[in-house]
Amino acid sequence: MHLELRGITKRFGSLIANDHIDLEVQPGQVHSLLGENGAGKSTLMNVLFGLLTPDEGQIALNGEVVEIHNPGEAVRRGIGMVHQHFMLVPVFSVTENVVLGFEPTTSLNRVDYRQARDDIRRLSHKFNLDVDPDAIVENLPVGLQQRVEILKALSHDAELLILDEPTAVLTPQEIDSLMTIVRSLADSGKSVLFITHKLKEVKAIADKITVIRHGRVVGRAEPSASEGELASLMVGRDVQLTVEKTPTSLGEDVLRLRDVVVLDDRGLVAVNGVSLDVRAGEIVAIAGVQGNGQTELVEAIAGMRPVASGEITLGERDITNCTPRQALDAGLGHIPEDRQRDGLILSMSVADNLVLNTPRRAPFARRGTRNLAAVNTNADALVGRFDIRTTSTQAPVSSLSGGNQQKVIVARELSRPLELLLASQPTRGLDVGSIEYVHRQIVAYRNEGHAALIVSSELDEVLALGDRVAVMFEGQISGVVAPTTSRETIGLLMAGTRETSAD
Amino acid sequence: MPTEPTTKRSWRIHATTGSPVVVTVFALLLGLMVGAVVIITTTPAVLDAWRGLFHSWSAPAHALNVTFDNVGAAYRAMFTGSIINPPQLWHSLVTGRGWTNSLTPLSETLTYATPLVIVSIGVGIAFQTGLFNIGANGQAVIGGIAGAAMGSMVHMPSVFHLPLSLLAGVAGGALCGAIPGLLKAYTGAHEVIVTLMFNYVTYAFLLFAVLSTPFQQPGQQNDIGRTMDSSAQLAPLFGAHSGLRVSYGIFVAAAVVLFAWWLLNRSSIGFDFRVTGANPAAARASGINAKTVIVLVFLISGGLAGLAGVVQVASTTHYVDGGFLIGNAGIGFTAITVALLGRNRPVGIVWASLLFAALGVGGRNMQSLTGIPLDLATVIQSAIVLFVATPLLVKEIFRLRGTTQGSLQLATKGWGS
Numbered sequence: 001m002h003l004e005l006r007g008i009t010k011r012f013g014s015l016i017a018n019d020h021i022d023l024e025v026q027p028g029q030v031h032s033l034l035g036e037n038g039a040g041k042s043t044l045m046n047v048l049f050g051l052l053t054p055d056e057g058q059i060a061l062n063g064e065v066v067e068i069h070n071p072g073e074a075v076r077r078g079i080g081m082v083h084q085h086f087m088l089v090p091v092f093s094v095t096e097n098v099v100l101g102f103e104p105t106t107s108l109n110r111v112d113y114r115q116a117r118d119d120i121r122r123l124s125h126k127f128n129l130d131v132d133p134d135a136i137v138e139n140l141p142v143g144l145q146q147r148v149e150i151l152k153a154l155s156h157d158a159e160l161l162i163l164d165e166p167t168a169v170l171t172p173q174e175i176d177s178l179m180t181i182v183r184s185l186a187d188s189g190k191s192v193l194f195i196t197h198k199l200k201e202v203k204a205i206a207d208k209i210t211v212i213r214h215g216r217v218v219g220r221a222e223p224s225a226s227e228g229e230l231a232s233l234m235v236g237r238d239v240q241l242t243v244e245k246t247p248t249s250l251g252e253d254v255l256r257l258r259d260v261v262v263l264d265d266r267g268l269v270a271v272n273g274v275s276l277d278v279r280a281g282e283i284v285a286i287a288g289v290q291g292n293g294q295t296e297l298v299e300a301i302a303g304m305r306p307v308a309s310g311e312i313t314l315g316e317r318d319i320t321n322c323t324p325r326q327a328l329d330a331g332l333g334h335i336p337e338d339r340q341r342d343g344l345i346l347s348m349s350v351a352d353n354l355v356l357n358t359p360r361r362a363p364f365a366r367r368g369t370r371n372l373a374a375v376n377t378n379a380d381a382l383v384g385r386f387d388i389r390t391t392s393t394q395a396p397v398s399s400l401s402g403g404n405q406q407k408v409i410v411a412r413e414l415s416r417p418l419e420l421l422l423a424s425q426p427t428r429g430l431d432v433g434s435i436e437y438v439h440r441q442i443v444a445y446r447n448e449g450h451a452a453l454i455v456s457s458e459l460d461e462v463l464a465l466g467d468r469v470a471v472m473f474e475g476q477i478s479g480v481v482a483p484t485t486s487r488e489t490i491g492l493l494m495a496g497t498r499e500t501s502a503d
Numbered sequence: 504m505p506t507e508p509t510t511k512r513s514w515r516i517h518a519t520t521g522s523p524v525v526v527t528v529f530a531l532l533l534g535l536m537v538g539a540v541v542i543i544t545t546t547p548a549v550l551d552a553w554r555g556l557f558h559s560w561s562a563p564a565h566a567l568n569v570t571f572d573n574v575g576a577a578y579r580a581m582f583t584g585s586i587i588n589p590p591q592l593w594h595s596l597v598t599g600r601g602w603t604n605s606l607t608p609l610s611e612t613l614t615y616a617t618p619l620v621i622v623s624i625g626v627g628i629a630f631q632t633g634l635f636n637i638g639a640n641g642q643a644v645i646g647g648i649a650g651a652a653m654g655s656m657v658h659m660p661s662v663f664h665l666p667l668s669l670l671a672g673v674a675g676g677a678l679c680g681a682i683p684g685l686l687k688a689y690t691g692a693h694e695v696i697v698t699l700m701f702n703y704v705t706y707a708f709l710l711f712a713v714l715s716t717p718f719q720q721p722g723q724q725n726d727i728g729r730t731m732d733s734s735a736q737l738a739p740l741f742g743a744h745s746g747l748r749v750s751y752g753i754f755v756a757a758a759v760v761l762f763a764w765w766l767l768n769r770s771s772i773g774f775d776f777r778v779t780g781a782n783p784a785a786a787r788a789s790g791i792n793a794k795t796v797i798v799l800v801f802l803i804s805g806g807l808a809g810l811a812g813v814v815q816v817a818s819t820t821h822y823v824d825g826g827f828l829i830g831n832a833g834i835g836f837t838a839i840t841v842a843l844l845g846r847n848r849p850v851g852i853v854w855a856s857l858l859f860a861a862l863g864v865g866g867r868n869m870q871s872l873t874g875i876p877l878d879l880a881t882v883i884q885s886a887i888v889l890f891v892a893t894p895l896l897v898k899e900i901f902r903l904r905g906t907t908q909g910s911l912q913l914a915t916k917g918w919g920s
Contacts, residue, residue: 304788325790334788342788345781356778357789365771372769 001062001078001159001191002027003048008057010043017043019215020057025160025208030182030192032206034199036234036431037402040215041195045162048193049081050074061160080153084165086145090138095120097137098152116155123154127184143174150181160191167201168429172289172457179205197234197431199227200460235433242464243436243443251280254451255301255420260310262293262300270296272475273310278420278451283442285466285483286455288494293475294455295337298424301453302334303327304342315419328357331419335409335426337455343409346398350390351379353397354412361416378415386411387437403434410441421445421452427461439465459487523846526897530890531858533897537886538879539574546875549573577875584868585612585861603746608864610749614818616860617752618643618811620853623838624763625807627847631767632800633780638683638698639808640835641705642676644828646809647816648712649675651728651823654735654816656717661734668735669755669813676809677802679705684801688794694801702835710825726825737818750818759807763849766803776800808835840888859884 005023009016017040025031035041046052048059050068058065061077068074074081088097095116104112120133129147137145146166153161163182167175182205186192196202202209202223209221211233219233231239255278262271271293278284286294299305301312303324312320317330327334336342344353355364355375363374379393388407390400397405406426413421423442427435442465446452456462462469463483470480471493479493543549552569555562583589585608595605622639629636636642650672654664683697712718713726720727737750766773779786779796787793811834816823828834841859845851866880890897897903 302788323790323792324788325792328790336788341782341784343785345778345785347781348778352774356785359774360771368771369765369769370771370774 001025002060003160003191003193004060004063005044005048006058006060008044008047008054008059010040010047010052010054017215018047018054021212021215021217023210023217025191025193027159027191028186028189029207030186030194030205032194032196032202032209033212034196034202034209034230034234035212036197036433038431039212039234041212042164043215044212045081045164045193045195048074049079049162075156075158078157078159079162080150080156080158080160081162082146082149082153082164082166084168086149088137088145088148090136092137093133094131094135094137094140094148094151095133097148098133098155100152102156119155120151123151127154127181127188129181141174143170143177146170146174146178147181150185158190160193161185162193162195164195165197166194167196167198172459175201199230199234199432202230203227231432235431239432239436243439245443245467246447248281248447248449250282251449251451253277254280254315255453256311256313257297257301258311258313260297260300260312261308262296262305263308264296269308270475271300274472274475274477276470276477276480278453280451281446281449282467283446283452283454283465284468284470285462286453286470286472287459287462287466287490288457288472290457292472294457294472295424297472298334298337298422298455301327301422302332302336331417333413333416333418333421335406335413335421335423337424337428339406339409344397344405347396349379349394350383350388350397350400350408351375351393353408354379354382354393354415356412358416382411382415386414386441403430403437406430406434406438410438414441414445418450421450423452424455425457426454427456427458435461459490463487463490523894525903526894527844527891529897529901529903530887533890533900534883534887535578538578538883541879541882542574542577542875543570546573573873576873577869577879580869580872581862581865581880583865584608584872585865606747608868610747611864612857612861613749613753614860615864616856617750617756617818618815619834619837619841619856619860620756621759621814622808622811622834623841623845623852623856624759624849625804625811626835626838627842627845627849627852628763628767628776628807629800629804630842630847631780632776632796633783634687634797634800634804635695636680636698636801636804636808637695637839638680638701638705638835639804639811639838640828640833641698641702642679642805642808643812643815643835644702644705644709644823645679646672646676646812647823647827648709648718648728648812649809650735650813651731651816651821652712652718654731654813655729655822658732659734664732664734665737665817668731668817669810672809672813673806674809676812677806680801680805680808681798684798684805687801688797694797706829709823709827713823713825720822728823730822731817735817736821737814748819752814752818755810755814759810760849760853767849772799808838811835811838840884844888844891858887 003025005021008018008021010018021044033041033044043052047054048068050070050073053069059068060066066077068077089100092100095113098120099111099116104115106112117133120131123129124131129151131144131147131151137148140148150161166178170178182192182194194205206223209223209225209230210217211219211221211230213234213236221230221233228239257274257276260271260274261269264270274297276284288294296305300307303319303322303326307321310320311318314327314330314332319327319330322330340346345356352375355378359365359370363371364378365371376393382388383390383393386407388411389404397408400408421442426442427438430438442452442454454462454465466483468480469483469485469490471478471490473494473496478496481490481493549570552566556566587608588605591601592605595601622643626636626639650668653671654668679701683694683701686692686697687694710726713728718728720729737752739745739747740749740751740753741747767777775786775791775796778789779791779793783793812828815828815834837859841855842852845853845855862880862884866877869875869879870877
């Protein structure tokens with residue numbers, strides 16, 4: 001389908017979310033819409049999908065100017081949308097989810113599941129989706145759930161597919177297969193609008209790139225453009241994609257893991273005898289495909305998950321099977337993987353969140369009574385020092401953008417005396433500007449001679465931050481290598497090929 | 504097009520923003536309207552007047568008159584019975600006499616509100632921590648028994664006796680609350696089920712206590728406990744001969760309000776409570792021990808319920824009987840709605856308690872003067888709570904503007920956990 005957006009403008013009060021945006025997508029083309037969080041990508045897609053009415057501008061499908069008033073109309077006109085957060089019923093089968101709302105019926109008004117199932121098989125085969133029509137959605141991995149969403153769109157004869165941040169929730173392998181699927185969709189003549197803020201993906205999949213910033217188209221590029229060019233277009237200034245590190249002298253072992261075994265929620269071994277040391281003045285980065293025990297290992301160090309056997313020492317203290325409180329008191333700074341679940345109280349103020357794990361420490365409280373003046377002074381200082389963008393220190397954290405929410409956590413952890421900074425997926429879901437900022441903070445912390453353990457499923461991040469890279473596979477360390485090691489070698493380690501340590 | 508004068512406009516913006524207080528006031532009005540509808544549809548005189556609507560030309564006017572008379576009389580009786588009776592007050596001011604009659608309505612409202620404030624604050628603290636204490640009534644019963652026992656079976660000077668009796672009530676309620684708390688913290692038993700069922704255990708214990716020798720009123724065969732010594736009673740504020748029941752208990756309630764305000768807004772432990780209530784996962788990750796918090800909250804919530812129980816006994820009947828806090832007097836259940844109406848905040852709970860007490864006390868006056876059943880007060884109370892619980896509906900009805908972010912949150916989320 002040929003899509004043309006002409007001068008789309010959408011205002012929310014005084015805020016202009018989309019300012020005369022022009023965009024053209026050719027049939028059989030993957031067009032990437034690149035922009036930071038809050039640049040206006042989602043608004044534009046909601047306009048296109050009939051969820052919002054534009055204040056100005058036209059939408060033309062195959063040369064015909066149309067008005068789309070609601071999502072149903074968008075679907076009828078051949079537009080399919082795969083949302084970032086899936087809109088599936090977890091307890092329904094794939095078939096039931098796909099037909100939901102558009103059930104094909106037989107003569108007696110019964111749902112014709114056989115017909116639907118056959119359609120799904122046919123589509124699944126045609127685009128290599130590999131989805132079992134009878135599987136229950138909640139039992140499927142995230143990557144397959146996403147394919148169910150794609151199937152759902154295809155079953156309504158979508159000719160234009162909108163993928164909204166499709167890779168945010170996927171593992172690297174799942175991303176690879178998604179790319180293959182997107183390519184085959186385009187090859188069959190469908191148009192794909194691929195929304196993302198990740199530069200690598202854009203370069204890998206896009207035929208055309210449109211970059212938007214503050215609601216405006218700021219540039220169009222070919223996939224041959226360098227990541228640096230794309231990043232500076234997106235952020236509006238030059239972005240340092242690699243962080244400069246100063247050489248430091250390595251100190252004592254700060255964190256010692258000895259044959260640590262940790263079980264997951266189902267009682268299966270998730271971490272299977274990990275031994276690892278982190279010394280003062282270095283960043284050890286743990287790479288690996290998600291789900292290979294990294295989450296459980298981090299939780300065990302933070303005192304949030306019992307250690308089945310083995311030993312964890314932080315500084316002088318044995319913190320094996322300690323409580324989170326004891327881990328914090330031993331000097332652990334923790335940037336948790338799921339910041340909104342484990343790291344913040346969204347309904348509480350920025351100031352309160354900045355003292356979330358030190359509410360009793362002087363001067364924030366004395367004899368059981370909180371000293372709100374000290375809490376606010378602390379907040380004022382940290383908001384300035386860590387450049388947290390908020391209307392006020394009393395505003396609820398939920399009113400901050402994702403990047404600024406993460407800055408609140410980083411500020412809180414780095415503003416108290418630590419032995420070790422433990423950060424899990426520290427930049428997941430953040431835009432390029434915030435990633436750059438968080439990376440700088442972590443490296444600066446290390447440059448002061450401190451120790452940090454970083455877990456990330458983004459290989460770029462691991463290589464940018466780590467002084468040593470430990471690769472985890474199926475609960476074990478399959479190798480510890482220098483960050484200069486080739487991606488292929490690390491990729492092999494991530495896939496489980498063992499290698500002797502090279503540190 | 505002429506523009507509105509700015510002053511008028513800014514006033515309107517202020518009055519029409521759906522702030523929680525504005526919504527609550529409108530919910531109150533809606534509740535009274537619902538009550539009016541109930542009066543109209545259940546009072547025979549009004550119905551008769553409307554039935555004769557087409558019998559004569561004056562019938563419609565007559566029907567309206569009868570309606571306004573009845574609804575007006577009912578609400579007038581409620582007001583004069585719970586707050587002030589203007590002619591009576593005028594009489595007192597002019598003659599300097601009859602002050603007892605003038606002040607009785609207010610005194611009664613305060614008497615009912617006092618234990619309600621205390622128990623509701625306990626329930627509100629639990630709500631703010633994400634915990635449901637449905638067993639406040641049982642905890643108040645145990646507190647009442649413990650306080651009455653201390654006040655009647657031990658004898659000492661008032662300086663010690665009154666505080667010790669109050670403390671006994673706190674201890675009884677706290678003990679009774681600690682059991683569901685411990686069960687939840689260490690076995691995961693759901694507090695709603697356990698606290699709810701615990702009420703029945705306490706009722707059984709109450710009957711057992713008032714019928715067994717050490718505690719039963721000497722020389723009685725009925726289910727009546729011993730009377731508290733006067734040294735343990737909360738004396739009437741204006742003396743025993745004033746005829747006004749309002750007692751020194753209101754100072755206990757005031758102290759509880761101050762304590763709760765400090766606990767929730769200024770104390771470290773209260774910060775832990777609120778953090779746990781808002782996000783248990785983050786609470787755990789930031790080093791808060793959930794088990795400690797659960798047990799502490801139930802100790803405090805139960806302790807306050809127990810205090811309410813002993814305040815109720817020590818300021819009114821001075822003994823407990825088999826019907827203590829059962830049925831309509833079950834302040835532990837009223838407290839749940841009062842806490843929600845007061846948005847779980849100490850000051851809000853004070854206003855909500857006064858409103859509920861006034862509706863109850865005024866309802867009694869209405870029943871005796873107009874024959875409209877006391878249950879109408881319950882209908883109004885329930886309607887108010889329903890409207891407060893659905894702020895969007897209220898805002899729609901009165902065309903209030905959107906509120907600032909986060910100021911209208913649900914009082915509590917889900918079923919704890």
